[in-house]
Amino acid sequence: MKRLSWRTKIVAAFALCFGVMLVGGPIDAAQGKGFVSGELLVRQKAGASAASVRAALQAQGAGEIEEIPGIKVKRIRVPEHALEKVRTALARNPNFEFVEPNFIGQGTLVPNDTSYSSQWHLPRINAPNGWQLTTGSSDIPIAIVDSGVDPNHPDLGAKLLPGYNWLDFNTDTNDVQGHGTAVAGAAAAITNNSRGIAGVAWENTIMPLVVLNSSNSASYSNIASAIVYAVDRGVKVINVSIAGTSFSYTLQNAVDYAWNRGALVFCAAANNNTDDPFYPAALPNAIAVAATDQNDNKASYSNYGDWITIAAPGSSIYTTLRGGGYGARSGTSLASPIAAGLGALIWSLNPDLSHVEVLEILKAGADDLGAVGFDPMFGHGRINVLGSLSLAEKIVAETDVTPPVVALTSPADGSAVAGLVTLVAEVEDDQGVDRVEFFVNGNRLGQDTGTPYMFSWDADQVPAGWHRLNAQAVDTSGNVGVSQEIMVYVEQASDLVPPQVAISNPLPGAKLNKQEWVRAAASDNVGVVRMELYINGSLMTVNNSDTLAWRWMTHKERSSVFEVSVKAYDAAGNASEDTITVYK
Missing domain, CATH: 2.60.40.10 (Immunoglobulins)
Structure with a gap:
């Protein structure tokens, strides 16, 4: 086993430029990675006024859909045709900390039809001997951030806690496609009940949190919301068997929220056989779990890299299936909950341990595979239930007296x-x-x-x-x-920052009705003092505020093509303009 090092340094900082962080490349490039159309995720800076933020959103024709509690990330709706324009404009606004697309992750299960009648992985990780020390505790639930869990499965139903469904905005956590049921069984199927299979954590309960849809996709905002939801309800062990290729400050904030409140987020490393980072697994403070096969080799599909934390069995894992049955499945989606199950056992045996101590016990108790010490294929090693529980039994939790x-x-x-x-x-x-x-x-x-x-x-x-x-x-x-x-x-500053202005109606390229309301809004770091509306170069109206609305009797116009422009001015004379073309 590896030497145990307790004073792990946790760096809660980023290397960053000190303006707003614009995440991801141009929207067209991000399209291949997958994101929710017509949505952005933003976080306002501490100290920014609510009025300034609201005005900035309104000026771009954007509106708040929801705020993820705890991490204060807003999910906003923006015009689909103007997504890149709005993202760039908000990134220049000093009120925002970051602006990013609402990326999409995928479930990380690999179909596997091989019929295994036994669970080879449990003896391999020394689970039967570890269970002599503890089989778990219902006081330490495991949150499964996934597609839900089959509530009628005989090896799962009796241990399900109330959860939440972010797809339908209700508490129905029935599995929509099967991924979550397989994941939950690997972590904590009911055991020693003369039927079915054994989970790693026999006695631990399961909180199903639904974010993964029937197409095997989940938005980053929903994943982040589920992590925060679990933490706010006292859950210390959270499993996310979902992975995406795009870094996200929203996911980082959610993982940090869990870490800073003493919880651990176990994440599947994904199944692309690459060292490219996948998220949330590759985020600081997340536990990235790679998969091994029956011979303690890296599974052929498993991702690897210096961002891997630990490894666990993931190939041909016999587990629970939606509909009440059982079958073998493969993927880092199963390696992650197996590791999470061990995390729950450690806390069940010694509930006074901190999350830092639990993570160190996971790593120190692991079997060192591959190169000596940490390596990119297995991280700190393949988990060993007895090895980690033996350490947990002996450790007296430290009192933290060290200031940041x-x-x-x-x-x-x-x-x-x-x-x-x-x-x-x-x-x-x-x-x-x-x-x-x-x-x-x-x-x-x-x-x-x-x-x-x-x-x-x-x-x-x-x-x-x-x-x-x-x-x-x-x-x-x-x-x-x-x-x-x-x-x-x-210094006494001269205001050199122009307002931001956006026309919200009509839309660019629109065909006009017989009469039309022209609407626009503007925001400024100091304040907007005047807005002017021009149609084909002629001044139509002026308004001395940060909004403009003008009723346009278009049926009286002889032209068929119109250039509509709105200019906004601040008290220092700085000005900006938004122009669209519309048709009669």
Whole structure:
């Protein structure tokens, strides 16, 4: 077994440019990766006003659909034809921390028709001997973020907890296609009941959370919502056997939310036999699980790379099937819940352990396969139930008394600033960060609870001259770390930022009715003072606010093609324009 190292450093920071983070390439390039049409995911900066955010969305013809609680990521609806335009515009807006498409992940199960009458993987991971120490506890549920679970399956139904369905927005968690039932059985099928199969975690309950549809696809926003939902209900072990090719700050925020609240998110590494990262598995603080076969080799399909955490059996796993039956299935979709089942057993045996300690026990108790030590095929090794439970039995949970290490990384010490300034902090902690608070001249500005830790400070609210900035981080045990102080010089800013303006009606290329309402909205870092409407170059109306609505009697027009333009001005005279072409 590997040597146990307890003081694992957890870095809750990102290397980033200090504007808004624009995730993914151009929308056309992202199309091949898969995303939800007509939707974006955005997170406003801490300190940004709700009114400014609302105005920025309205100016682009966008509207909020929902906010994912806990991580404060908004799912917004945007005109499909203008998705790239809106994404770029919001990315330039200082109120937002990131803007990204609502990418789609896929279930990671490989069809396998080979009939195995026994579960080879349980002896291979030394589960029968481990069960002499514990068979689990109903106090440690496992959340299965998937397609649901068959509530009538004899090896699953009696241990299902209430969950939620993000596809139908209700509590019906019946499996829509079978993937989730197979995953749940591998983790925690009812065992020692003289029927069916054995799960890794006999006694642990299952919380089914439905995000994967009948086409085997799940949006990142729903995956993130399910992770947060489970954490908020006290679940410490979460399994996500879904993977996508696109990095996402939304998923990172959800995984960090779980980590910082003492939960572990086990994720399938995916089945492409590549070292390309797949998400959420490759995210910091996620547990990426690769698959092994009956000979303790990397499964032929399993992904690999320096982002793999551990490995578990995933080939020809005999498990529960939708409809009450059993069968062999393969994929990292099964390796991940097998590892998650061991995580639940560790906590069942020693519930006082922290999530950091449970993860270290998983890694240290594993059997070292492949190259000595960590390697990209198996991570820290293939799990060993007895090995990890033997460690868990002996460990006395540590009391966390170590404060976080926090550094204010932007703006630079001695720099000159003006207007809206993005404060950025990087934090290191061995357990998890609860929040980061930002201060100017010793006065608290506000806080951020999700990575990357940022705050939007309006420097125009203090007099010109030198001012002190610092940050302090509070970890999940209440320990406080304080950053160094930096000095910045606040200048009286000249407003050089133009407003953003968008025409919401009519749509570009539209055929006009006999009469039509022209509607537009604008936003600005200081404020919009005037909007002007032009049709074919002629001024039609002026409005001294950030919205414009004008009734256009189009049946009186002789032309058949019209160029509609709306200009927006701020008090400093900065202006911008949106123009569309419509037809009669």
